Amino acid sequence: MTAKKTIIFVMAAFLAMWAAEARALGPEAAALQKVVMESGDKAAKAVVQIRVFRKTDEPLYVEIPTPPMQQPALAPGYSTRPYGPCSGVCVDKEGYVLTSYFNISGDIDHITVTFGDGKRHGAKLLGYSQDYDIALLKIEGAKGDLPFLPLGDKNPGLGAFVMVIGRTENVFQHTLNFGLMSAIGRHRPEIQAWQFDALVNYGNTGGALIDIEGNLLGIVAYCYPDTQATPNGLGQSSGVGFANTSQKLLAMLNDLKAGKVLTLPARAFVGIAMDDTYTKQDGVLIREIIKGTAAEEAGITAGDLIMEADGQAVTNPSQLIAILKTKKVGDKLALKIKRGDKVVDLEITLRPAPEGM
Amino acid sequence: MMTRTRHVCLAAMVFLAVAFAALNFSRAAGADEADLRKVLGAQKEMQDLIARTMPAFLKVGGGCGVIISEDGYFITNYHVAVEAFRQTETIAVIGSDGAHYAAKKIGWDPLGDLTLCKIELKEGEKAPCLELGDSDAATIGQMVLVYGNPFSLSNDSKPSIAFGIISAKRRYMATTNLGNSFLYVDALQTDAPLNPGNSGGPMISLDGKVLGINGLIFMRYGFKASTGLGFAVSANQIKKFIPLLKTNEVVYHGAISGWYFDYPVGQIGAHVQRVDDGGGAAAWGFKAGDLITKINDEPVPTVGHLLRVITSNPEQTEFKITALRDGKEVVLTGKTERIPWAPGQMSGLELPPQQQQKQDADRAVLGVVFDDQFAGPGAKVKAVTPDSGAAKAGIATGDIITKVDGGPMANFAAVIGHIKSKKAGDTVKITVTRDGAEKTFDVVLMKYSEIQKPAPPPLLPDPYTP
Numbered sequence: 010m011t012a013k014k015t016i017i018f019v020m021a022a023f024l025a026m027w028a029a030e031a032r033a034l035g036p037e038a039a040a041l042q043k044v045v046m047e048s049g050d051k052a053a054k055a056v057v058q059i060r061v062f063r064k065t066d067e068p069l070y071v072e073i074p075t076p077p078m079q080q081p082a083l084a085p086g087y088s089t090r091p092y093g094p095c096s097g098v099c100v101d102k103e104g105y106v107l108t109s110y111f112n113i114s115g116d117i118d119h120i121t122v123t124f125g126d127g128k129r130h131g132a133k134l135l136g137y138s139q140d141y142d143i144a145l146l147k148i149e150g151a152k153g154d155l156p157f158l159p160l161g162d163k164n165p166g167l168g169a170f171v172m173v174i175g176r177t178e179n180v181f182q183h184t185l186n187f188g189l190m191s192a193i194g195r196h197r198p199e200i201q202a203w204q205f206d207a208l209v210n211y212g213n214t215g216g217a218l219i220d221i222e223g224n225l226l227g228i229v230a231y232c233y234p235d236t237q238a239t240p241n242g243l244g245q246s247s248g249v250g251f252a253n254t255s256q257k258l259l260a261m262l263n264d265l266k267a268g269k270v271l272t273l274p275a276r277a278f279v280g281i282a283m284d285d286t287y288t289k290q291d292g293v294l295i296r297e298i299i300k301g302t303a304a305e306e307a308g309i310t311a312g313d314l315i316m317e318a319d320g321q322a323v324t325n326p327s328q329l330i331a332i333l334k335t336k337k338v339g340d341k342l343a344l345k346i347k348r349g350d351k352v353v354d355l356e357i358t359l360r361p362a363p364e365g366m
Numbered sequence: 367m368m369t370r371t372r373h374v375c376l377a378a379m380v381f382l383a384v385a386f387a388a389l390n391f392s393r394a395a396g397a398d399e400a401d402l403r404k405v406l407g408a409q410k411e412m413q414d415l416i417a418r419t420m421p422a423f424l425k426v427g428g429g430c431g432v433i434i435s436e437d438g439y440f441i442t443n444y445h446v447a448v449e450a451f452r453q454t455e456t457i458a459v460i461g462s463d464g465a466h467y468a469a470k471k472i473g474w475d476p477l478g479d480l481t482l483c484k485i486e487l488k489e490g491e492k493a494p495c496l497e498l499g500d501s502d503a504a505t506i507g508q509m510v511l512v513y514g515n516p517f518s519l520s521n522d523s524k525p526s527i528a529f530g531i532i533s534a535k536r537r538y539m540a541t542t543n544l545g546n547s548f549l550y551v552d553a554l555q556t557d558a559p560l561n562p563g564n565s566g567g568p569m570i571s572l573d574g575k576v577l578g579i580n581g582l583i584f585m586r587y588g589f590k591a592s593t594g595l596g597f598a599v600s601a602n603q604i605k606k607f608i609p610l611l612k613t614n615e616v617v618y619h620g621a622i623s624g625w626y627f628d629y630p631v632g633q634i635g636a637h638v639q640r641v642d643d644g645g646g647a648a649a650w651g652f653k654a655g656d657l658i659t660k661i662n663d664e665p666v667p668t669v670g671h672l673l674r675v676i677t678s679n680p681e682q683t684e685f686k687i688t689a690l691r692d693g694k695e696v697v698l699t700g701k702t703e704r705i706p707w708a709p710g711q712m713s714g715l716e717l718p719p720q721q722q723q724k725q726d727a728d729r730a731v732l733g734v735v736f737d738d739q740f741a742g743p744g745a746k747v748k749a750v751t752p753d754s755g756a757a758k759a760g761i762a763t764g765d766i767i768t769k770v771d772g773g774p775m776a777n778f779a780a781v782i783g784h785i786k787s788k789k790a791g792d793t794v795k796i797t798v799t800r801d802g803a804e805k806t807f808d809v810v811l812m813k814y815s816e817i818q819k820p821a822p823p824p825l826l827p828d829p830y831t832p
Binding site for chain 2: 037040041043044047165166167168169170188189190191192193194195196204206221222246247248249285286287288290324325326327328330331
């Protein structure tokens with residue numbers, strides 16, 4: 010081959026590579042696909058496979074609530090926790106791993122945590138909470154060089170692209186499910202879970218919810234039986250998944266590290282039932298007062314119309330609920346109430362909910 | 367000379383390699399940045415779209431609805447509204463900002479699983495609304511958002527938002543749900559998760575228009591949760607019914623009765639196998655052997671397409687149907703009939719409660735449930751109501767009713783039509799075929815209120831049962 014020919018050949022090869030490269034880059038859809046893949050890869054380094062070895066490996070039985078529209082005869086009576094590994098997220102280079110409480114509940118003998126490179130570590134359970142569905146594991150003998158996703162305070166907002174990253178049977182590969190943020194602030198005010206439509210099943214429960222840039226948004230919570238089609242191991246996701254938010258977990262982390270078992274605080278309770286059918290939009294109509302509550306003590310009666318709460322005008326139940334969501338037991342609530350022709354100002358001290366409420 | 371050439375050649379190769387690497391590196395790095403910017407831009411657009419469209423969303427009873435005009439008309443599913451309005455004529459519906467509106471029902475479309483309602487607005491108040499889009503122009507693979515309140519989990523007034531694509535359009539199926547029969551004859555199929563509580567909620571295109579309202583899911587093992595097969599009543603079908611719903615309490619879908627199709631090899635179109643004497647198709651002038659090729663000058667590729675075009679329109683719609691007969695084109699015109707919709711007889715069909723109360727009290731019934739899948743001729747008995755006239759006379763499940771009072775019965779609709787003309791206490795002669803033998807029974811018709819509704823047949827654990 011002469012020199013000229015070689016140069017031409019090299020240039021031709023170069024042009025061919027250029028052309029191929031140019032074709033691969035494409036429209037916005039290709040950009041989305043690429044970003045999803047790359048952010049997933051990046052975040053997956055900190056997503057671990059967890060195996061829980063139990064002293065008595067009894068399946069966990071959960072009675073399925075039968076939804077009103079369901080044929081009860083077709084429902085399997087019980088739910089078993091499936092065998093096999095589950096997912097968790099390393100949130101610190103020292104080897105703190107967060108996962109769903111559901112994954113580690115039971116009579117634990119020992120736990121192993123495996124990263125995507127196949128390196129297996131022993132781990133022990135620190136703090137946990139069944140109410141929040143969260144548990145903290147500590148990798149034993151960690152030397153401060155583990156890949157991790159830091160907890161932050163990101164809130165990408167309703168409709169943002171999200172991904173769920175899990176790591177299960179094949180430890181060398183992660184799983185990725187894509188979706189949108191469906192709702193913000195679900196469940197109890199203390200939990201304020203995020204809802205998303207990326208598919209969640211037993212394997213990726215406890216895995217990472219990340220945004221499109223690969224930041225950790227939260228830890229995927231156990232799919233509640235009533236949002237799952239067949240919670241008996243066939244576990245079919247319904248596209249309604251939840252996550253504990255990074256922000257919330259950051260606030261809980263020190264308690265979890267100290268090995269505390271966290272429970273939800275008692276719910277601040279007013280003791281009124283609001284009339285959902287009242288449509289005049291000039292206040293919140295009280296339909297009923299629950300006996301033995303702060304509302305009864307303060308002398309609120311059925312038929313009262315709440316016009317203001319803490320100085321803010323309320324025209325529908327949603328607005329009043331939003332104000333109540335910020336309250337704790339012991340807090341005070343100022344109400345302006347219209348009773349007949351009179352306007353009454355009241356202040357009530359919120360108490361825990363009576364038993365059974 | 368040779369060495370110099372080799373040097374030049376080598377230098378050129380090294381230069382090109384370095385240049386390629388450098389260029390490639392810079393392009394790769396730049397591309398990532400640009401890609402992320404594009405994706406974040408798309409995310410922003412998606413969030414803006416949600417913020418813009420969410421105010422038109424309503425919580426209605428156990429489901430949802432969407433406002434479609436500034437003066438407060440909104441649409442929801444029939445199966446949502448029929449439950450919501452069961453007790454009262456005025457209900458409260460909740461806007462996405464938490465406002466409670468008083469709402470009234472305007473018109474029912476029970477077979478199309480649609481109800482038009484209206485919220486009461488203050489003087490001069492304009493409702494946030496969304497336009498109905500063109501569902502025929504929607505493409506398979508197009509991205510959509512679905513709004514709803516799955517599993518009634520919302521603890522504020524905001525909907526849940528889910529994302530998916532249009533998996534198929536123009537789906538044709540007749541189905542039953544919650545004891546109602548529905549015709550999703552021009553449905554959009556989506557993989558966006560739909561669950562109980564999503565019913566009546568809008569399916570929204572990325573340009574912010576309503577492509578349909580979500581109302582039906584296919585499920586497995588009877589568990590009501592998303593399988594990735596969700597169906598929406600299409601906006602184009604809805605648009606055809608809205609003017610009628612504003613002026614009629616109930617609207618009906620159109621059909622042509624008394625024709626049967628088969629599928630000969632090598633023919634494109636709908637091939638008429640036979641036509642019943644005295645049926646609707648005979649009145650149009652159809653004959654056995656006709657190959658229907660066009661409806662309103664649009665090609666008819668399949669039987670399903672023909673029936674969808676007819677049935678996604680209201681009754682009394684005029685059509686021009688072109689058929690090939692003995693190699694020649696014939697053009698037939700006419701109006702469609704009302705789809706027989708007899709409450710309580712076909713798979714537990716229900717009328718809206720107010721009407722049901724009026725009609726149910728002393729309506730004459732035979733006391734059987736017909737198999738609506740039976741191709742005929744005749745009407746096959748799927749179940750017999752205990753203690754009904756039919757049960758007392760000895761009619762049994764599996765019997766095929768061929769004659770009533772001596773007149774031949776082509777299908778179950780004909781039987782229902784005949785019974786309708788009778789009063790409770792009348793006696794009718796029912797001729798059935800049982801195990802190949804013909805038997806005749808004298809059945810005393812009873813009042814609907816006197817007999818119990820038969821229990822629905824047990825669902826089999828079949829993974830493909832809708």
